[in-house]
Amino acid sequence: MTEPLKEISNEFLYLLEGIESTHSTTIERSTNAILLCRKTLHTLKNQVLHSNFASLEDEINFFKNTKQISIMPLIYYSEVRSFELQFPVANSIAQKKHINKKLAKLNRFFIYNIDFVQYIKQGHSHFDHQYFTRKFSDSYHIISSKFYFQDPDFTTARDMLLGKVKAYQKFIEYLKSRFARISLNNSIGQSSKLNSSSNLHWTSSKAGLTELIYALHSTSSINNGDADIKEIAVALQNTFQFDLGDFYKTYAEIKTRKISRTKFLDTLSTGLTSFMEESEN
Known part of the structure; x- marks a missing residue:
């Protein structure tokens, strides 16, 4: 059986x-x-x-x-x-x-x-x-x-x-x-007026920004690692005037990817490498 x-x-x-x-x-x-x-x-x-x-x-x-x-x-x-x-x-x-x-x-x-x-x-x-x-x-x-x-x-x-x-x-x-x-959501609402003059808008995907947030956190790139996930998420959402929604859920979905769990970060690396090579010509 x-x-x-x-x-x-x-x-x-x-x-x-x-x-x-x-x-x-x-x-x-x-x-x-x-x-x-x-x-x-x-x-x-x-x-x-x-x-x-x-x-x-x-x-x-x-x-x-x-x-x-x-x-x-x-x-x-x-x-x-x-x-x-x-x-x-x-x-x-x-x-x-x-x-x-x-x-x-x-x-x-x-x-x-x-x-x-x-x-x-x-x-x-x-x-x-x-x-x-x-x-x-x-x-x-x-x-x-x-x-x-x-x-x-x-x-x-x-x-x-x-x-x-x-x-x-x-x-x-x-x-x-x-x-x-x-x-x-409360933090975003309270600080949205302070960033309303920004002309920067996130135009990639929610998953992409979520990858970036967790990458910055995992490498202790912000405040020598003392900043938690939520603080980094709030800062980037305010800066780019973008609502991630439930980014914890998005992160959980990213971890279940079958091919590349760092698809956006891989694209960044490839794009930067290509940019450098073109600028040298």
């Missing part, structure tokens, strides 16, 4: 990558991702119920690893979608308060489940037969009112909890990025 499950998971990851790379809204992407996760989990469930695991190790591997490939994004995008639907539109103060409240709730979750979190973080496996086989599903740990019922033939004592731990870790990074974006 290993090969069919691998094919299902690989197809899922391919389709999910396509959804995440679209230019639709966060809510639209989240909704489509949730539907894909549910469909994939249904397919996995049918596969599991109509086949037998070759060994106890295979069953543990499925619930601890394979199922997590689709259950983690389901929980993550469910949280993102719910968060964005309830996100205040009034002002930045209310928005930051909303984010901090959510972060506090997530922190309580990790404190409450600290033993299990450490078990996973340290790579332990001595309780795996209890946590990730259906034989011990009677010791199911109730972790959320969102899941009123789970099929005992497709659920173990801790597989959903593991999905939540991984999803919430990712969701925390999303919330931090959201908070930083609000602060960035």
